[in-house]
Amino acid sequence: MRKYSLLIYGLLLVLFLGITNTVYATPPSTLSYTATMIPAKNQIDEKKSYFDLLVTPGEEQQVAIKLNNASDKMIKLKVSPNTAKTTSNGTVDYSGMELENTPNLIASFEEITSKEQIVELAGNSEKVVTFTIKIPKKPFEGIILGGFYIQEIDEEETVSSKEGIHIANQFSMIIGCQMRMSEESVKKNFSLEKIYLDNYGGYFTVVTDIHNNASQLISFYSLLGEIQNDQGETIHKFRKDTFSMAPNSIFSLPERIDNSKLDPGEYVMKIDIHSRGEEQWKLQKKFTIQSDAKDKVLEKSIDRKKTQINWLLLTIVLIISITVLLILIQLKKHKN
Incomplete structure (x- = not known):
């Protein structure tokens, strides 16, 4: 009897080890370097830790960053100029993610700035790196916003192994760069553009592209949103308590929703944006859900995958239960 019990437990152990995918993360470490901006002559406020430059059309702007290696070993740093963009979490990103800006973007920061640099720093040393920015010849209102993304180059950033996936933490620093021709702000302008279905985090989601059309x-x-059907009935409400957007950027706002609420048909997306003061913008846009588009998203939905996994586990448990029952019957016959 003990032999059969061990066999059963062994089968269960092999089963669950076989379907488990382990992910490892390296414990965080401290930064071995620092980066500080060196104020330019046309820096508006020297107390700020980022470049805030008052520029003139057609000039070549020089900016400098001091890099310091606080460790005893030699390190390599990559300094990359990137345009400010908006992530799907509603944060401003300077790391060079493949995100879109609005068509009326004044200028792409990485296109008007000299190329990225790889800098070698000996232990306990410092170095100054400079970049040249070609200011557009045409005068503009508002700001051009970008940043210098600084990260240590590590040959062991990502390591694959048979046991799982080893993810090495990568720390970085950002020095922002804001350029303007006037200290006057521009009028804010938002619009709702593309609305579509997608999988966000594996879940059935409706995504709304909010455009910040101003160079601000x-x-x-914060925002409040709701989805109405073609009868004017509200079928879903949502809110986001805080979000930020880069100038002339697109916020692809994901909202997880029960797919049964979005049958193929016509709908209206309504979003109210609120500033920290009393400003408010009411936006709305009609959109259509196509049956084939919905089915395509559902095929990759985590809910459907969970259902398939549950059926698989149920089948396995059933097979094991029958096996155990047969073993017990055989043992009873043998005893008799």
């Missing part, structure tokens, strides 16, 4: 940084705003 939006910080810590």
Whole structure:
């Protein structure tokens, strides 16, 4: 009897080890370097830790960053100029993610700035790196916003193994760069553009592209949203308590929703944006759900995959239960 019990437990152990995918993460470490901006002559406020430059059309702007290696070993740093963009979490990103800006973007920061640099720093040393920015010849209102993304080059950033996936933490620093021809702000302007279905985090989601059409940084705003059907009935409400947007950027706002609420048909997306003051913008846009588009998203939905996995586990448990029952019957016959 003990032999059969061990066999059963062994089968269960092999089963669950076989379907488990382990992910490892390296414990965090401290930064071995620092980066500080060196104020330019046309820096508006020297107390700021980022470049805030008052520029003139057609000039070549020089900016400098001091890099310091606080460790005893030699390190390599990559310094990359990137355009400010908006992530799907509603944060401003300077790391060079493949995100879109609006068509009326004044200028792409990485296109008007000299190329990225790889800098070698000996232990306990410092170095100054400079970049040249070609200011557009045409005068502009608002700001051009970008940043210098600084990260240590590590040959062991990602390591694959048979046991799982080893993810090495990568720390970085950002020095922002804001350029303007006037200290006057521009009028804010938002619009709802593309609305579509997608899988966000594996879940059935409706995504709304909110455009910040102004060359103005939006910080810590909030929004309320709702979806109405073609009868004018509200089928879903949502909110986001805080979000920020880069100038002339697109916020692809994901909202997880029960797919049964979005049958093929016509709908209206309504979003109210609120500033930290009393400003408010009411936006709305009609959109259509096509049956084939919905089915395509559902095929990759985590809910459907969970259902398939549950059926698989149920089948396995059933097989094991029958096996155990047969073993017990055989043992009873043998005893008799």
